[in-house]
Amino acid sequence: MSGRHDGTRASDAQDAATGEAASLDVALEGGAGVPPDDERQPDRFSDALRQIVGGGVVISILAVVLALVVGAILIAVTDPGVQRAAGYFFARPTDTFQAAWNVVSGAYTSLFQGSIYNFGRPTFATGIRPFMDTLTYATPLIVAGLGVGLGFRTGIFNIGGQGQMLIAAAFCGWIGWSLHLPPVLHLVVAVAAGFVGGAIWAAVAGVLKARTGAHEVIVTIMLNWVAFYLISYLLRTPGALQAHGSNNPKSPAILPTAVLPPIFGPQYQLHWGFVIAVAATIVVWWLLERSSLGFKFRAVGENPHAARVAGISVNAAIVWSMVIGGGLVGLAAVDQVLGTTTGGFGSSIDAGIGFDAITVALLGRSRPLGIFIAGVLFGAFKAGGFLMQAANDIPIDIVLVVQSLIVLFIAAPPLVRSIFRLPTPGPRPPARPTSKAPVAPSAPKEVAAK
């Protein structure tokens, strides 16, 4: 069920990457170097242009724009002011558009001011705080997205982020409040415990998949619920995870020695978890692109039968991919428990990150850098969405809609191309009469790749 898309996505990504690199070379050559052939030069230039316009980056940006437009329409249509104005639309249509513009621009201004930069603040240090919030929200999304993306590349669909985060939270939280260790060591041990917790819970699914063939989609979904009820039970049981002298299903606060310290001083929320996320991005990139283990992962993801014939242990690759991926998802729980909510956690500590991570990994096309950027984007939506809800009274759920639309549009480049009437990337079909003629929205390259 999940084995195919990784291969296609990987090859897509590769195609896009080589395509972009080639187009860059061509562009440089055409602009600065001596063109080898006068007649071929404009052709190559327009090819390059087609590559850039029709390629992955532009599609991604247009997908975001398109999703925001749909979000704007939703906001406008459901706004009571707009509905009132629409009641006399034919008498004064401008009123409707004015009301729609007001509510949409207000919402998206809040989205921007809540996530990037607040121009209402006097100094740069306070104005940039929203961006720091964005990075704080992005931190767990990035590491969890890396974990899910790693699974995708191995052909495994890990929906178990929630369960892995909950178990990891219990592990690192318990170390965080019960052990008394020197400052730096305590933090390191707690972070490692979180990694191990997530890894163990994911390993259950990995081992079952490798040993018995149990479908990982089912097992990880089921393990989410098992973990949820297990942690709920432990959180309300005195002597387990419940705080002393409390009746609430909540854990004790983390000791100061185990808290992830802020990076840029106490006025920003952003903590060292972000540095871990950056490091994790680099490590996962190295793992996937440069290490032999990562090569095995990708080989199994592209074609498990071929990998088996080539002497790669498919089962081992599946288990290790789940272990490392689960550990990364566990780091997302570490960010939550040791970074953001250090005062103790409840059974909703995962905050939906396990599921958001899937969309982050999809949007990032399972490539570490892509996941990083997608994580920051979704972090921005989260940070801005809260301000939008508070200031403009627009439910934050619109962010979910926009996010999922982005992923849908990015997953179907031909759709975006046909909406914006963009050319299809790749070599020009020889029979095309002029370069200005509209290109059919069918994309032979995607078709071939899938």
Add this chain to the structure above:
Amino acid sequence: MTTTADHSKPDASPIVLEKKVVRSIKTPVILTAVAVLSIVLFVVFRRGGETTFTFAGGRVAPSLPQLVLPTTATCVVLTVLLAVLAAVSWWLVVRLARVPLGYSGVFAFLFVVTFLTWAAGAGSRPLPITSLLLGTVSLSVPYIFGAMGGVLSERSGVVNIAIEGQLLGGAFLAAVVASMTRSLWLGLLAALVAGVLVSFVLAAFAIKYYVDQVIVGVVINVLVLGLTNFLYSQVLAKDATLLNHPPLLPAIPIPGLSAIPVIGPVLFDQSIIVYLMYIAVAAVYVGLFHTRWGLRLRSVGEHPQAADTVGINVAGTRFWNVSLAGAIVGLGGAYFTLGSVGSFTEDMTGGQGYIALAAVIFGRWDPIRATLAALLFGFASNLQYTLAAVGSPVPSEFLLMLPYVVTILAVAGFVGYVRGPAADGKPYIKS
């Protein structure tokens, strides 16, 4: 399962194949583990007193006399039986190479009976069997509708992870339309339409744009969740009496059948949507395996190229069957708002679409087996309410966990390497 590998060699020389017996010891291992667990739970931590089972009647059906059993003795006897069955399963593996599924079923049934006897013992309140089964059916309705949609869609070659979104969309639109029009029929129709609309998105992206179906499914679920949440807090919550106050479907007792004790009130004194569910299961089963439509549907899901060669429109067949699947699942969504709760709330399906998906795979893409799997999940989900009512010693979290653990065990042990439709999830690109 239908067409794939019948290696009939053209050459005349008889090929004597070596008979290879593959013994799977997974089932005996699991049965033994459960038997050991039973000994620990029911014999070591045995409970005294008596266990009372009651069989209450319904509006028409009479009650049966209650059954009183001595807890300890019953548990010990049943546990010994379980242990014997587990031991015999090893012998079965040696003799027959595998343990029949029915054998595991009997074992599981006995285990459940033992567990109920144990949990409701020691002077607990009587265990109401009728309400336990009634709750099972109620909780299973969305699972079964979801599983039928999943079976149809996946048999035609499109992975349907969007069951959750179809359920939620159906629940939402059914509530809004039934509330505005005060008509239950229009509400049910709206649920159908909502499911089809969600399916259109799935079908368009999966069949026209060849986007990976798992991705589309997951994203659609997020999209529908976001959309319904947004509309709920932005529109529905502001005028709940007009938009979110649908009438509830009344229960219609079937004359004659509803007078049967226990079974009558459980199965034949239900709302129209439950009867539609029986029809849906029967229709999917008969349609899939005994009609031309079903043969085409399965051929498109197993070997689209072969189907195309004989003139079946692969993309069209898939598109309309995925839409039909969406309609069925959407109807199941209406059960949330029109059948049980009576209003729409945010994320009211709460991941039940994923459980329906598990039922599809657990049931090996077979409508009847998937229905049984869905009933099993419904039973396990309902167990905690009943046991909490009789005052059982098990923490409620562990009971809540039970269906999921059972599923994992089942998927790992009893089902194992499941083989879905061969072309499930693979887009067909006509060249």
